Amino acid sequence: RKEVEQDPGPFNVPEGATVAFNCTYSNSASQSFFWYRQDCRKEPKLLMSVYSSGNEDGRFTAQLNRASQYISLLIRDSKLSDSATYLCVVNRWYGGSQGNLIFGKGTKLSVKP
Amino acid sequence: IAGITQAPTSQILAAGRRMTLRCTQDMRHNAMYWYRQDLGLGLRLIHYSNTAGTTGKGEVPDGYSVSRANTDDFPLTLASAVPSQTSVYFCASSAGIGYGYTFGSGTRLTVV
Numbered sequence: 059r060k061e062v063e064q065d066p067g068p069f070n071v072p073e074g075a076t077v078a079f080n081c082t083y084s085n086s087a088s089q090s091f092f093w094y095r096q097d098c099r100k101e102p103k104l105l106m107s108v109y110s111s112g113n114e115d116g117r118f119t120a121q122l123n124r125a126s127q128y129i130s131l132l133i134r135d136s137k138l139s140d141s142a143t144y145l146c147v148v149n150r151w152y153g154g155s156q157g158n159l160i161f162g163k164g165t166k167l168s169v170k171p
Numbered sequence: 172i173a174g175i176t177q178a179p180t181s182q183i184l185a186a187g188r189r190m191t192l193r194c195t196q197d198m199r200h201n202a203m204y205w206y207r208q209d210l211g212l213g214l215r216l217i218h219y220s221n222t223a224g225t226t227g228k229g230e231v232p233d234g235y236s237v238s239r240a241n242t243d244d245f246p247l248t249l250a251s252a253v254p255s256q257t258s259v260y261f262c263a264s265s266a267g268i269g270y271g272y273t274f275g276s277g278t279r280l281t282v283v
Contacts, residue, residue, distance in 0.1 A: 089269065090268075090269045090270075092271050094271075100276070100277075101261055101274035101275060101276050101277050102214070102261070102272075102274050103274070104271040104272075104273075107271065145213075145214075147271075149268070149269070157268075158202075158204065158216060158219055158229075159265075159271075159272060161206075161213055161214040162213065163211070163212070163213035164213065
């Protein structure tokens with residue numbers, strides 16, 4: 059099993075649609091989880107952290123299922139400006155302590171008028 | 172403006188030449204990282220530094236070296252560039268374990 063696995067997409071959706079991205083991770087000891095957004099030819103930028111209880115930031119909702127080692131990102135009322143690649147990020151865990159972050163390869167979203 | 176500055180923005184380099192990619196942050200973050208991003212392969216960690224004076228190898232360290240003489244600077248050196256090192260290089264920093272990373276705007280390197 060890959061350390062962090064995402065559906066590469068692309069997801070092509072109309073404006074106003076709701077879209078969900080999923081991600082699985084292999085190390086059950088991982089403690090930190092994030093979603094990043096990367097626009098074409100730009101650097102990745104932190105979208106939101108993911109907490110055990112789930113969290114929401116405007117139109118974005120992130121959820122974590124530790125038992126299934128599964129993270130999700132829900133985008134409601136999609137905007138053209140949401141078009142980007144979304145990276146699932148999990149921390150590495152080894153030697154009994156947290157390590158650096160591992161980035162998934164990303165899911166590409168294209169929102170059409 | 173606080174953040175990470177990378178230089179150069181882009182570079183075309185002859186194979187066999189030595190090159191140093193520069194990275195400077197002004198957030199006083201302890202941890203810094205160098206990644207390369209290639210189509211279909213995602214972000215891969217080259218080297219990292221958890222604090223000034225220490226460095227470590229990531230997933231793809233061969234052909235690259237780093238140093239961390241102080242908190243702010245984390246240069247990446249290609250001793251003798253090869254075409255397979257053509258990539259986009261991102262420097263990142265973090266306040267510590269459990270925190271997200273802040274990335275620089277990247278260096279597009281083409282080795283010919």
